[in-house]
Amino acid sequence: MTLADNEKIKEALELLNSFIGKGRRVRKPTKTQTKEKKSISTLKTLEQKLEKLSTQLERENEPTKQQELIKSIDSLIDIIAKLKT
Numbered sequence: 001m002t003l004a005d006n007e008k009i010k011e012a013l014e015l016l017n018s019f020i021g022k023g024r025r026v027r028k029p030t031k032t033q034t035k036e037k038k039s040i041s042t043l044k045t046l047e048q049k050l051e052k053l054s055t056q057l058e059r060e061n062e063p064t065k066q067q068e069l070i071k072s073i074d075s076l077i078d079i080i081a082k083l084k085t
Helices: 003-017 031-059 063-084
Strands: none
Touching: 031 063
């Protein structure tokens, strides 16, 4: 499952959760609230991936795989930093 698939599933769940009772809808969140939620969930996902890659790097013995992991970790750190600003 890709990150995009996870985001689509989360959006679908949020939509389902917005319906209550007898088919009435709860007040729809504003675009700003939705963007904030998406960026927070994306950040969480990226930070979890960063932790997994770091753990994987600690266990890896092969230098070429270590190099690949370091490049991936570096890219993730850059992306996370950009999202936080």
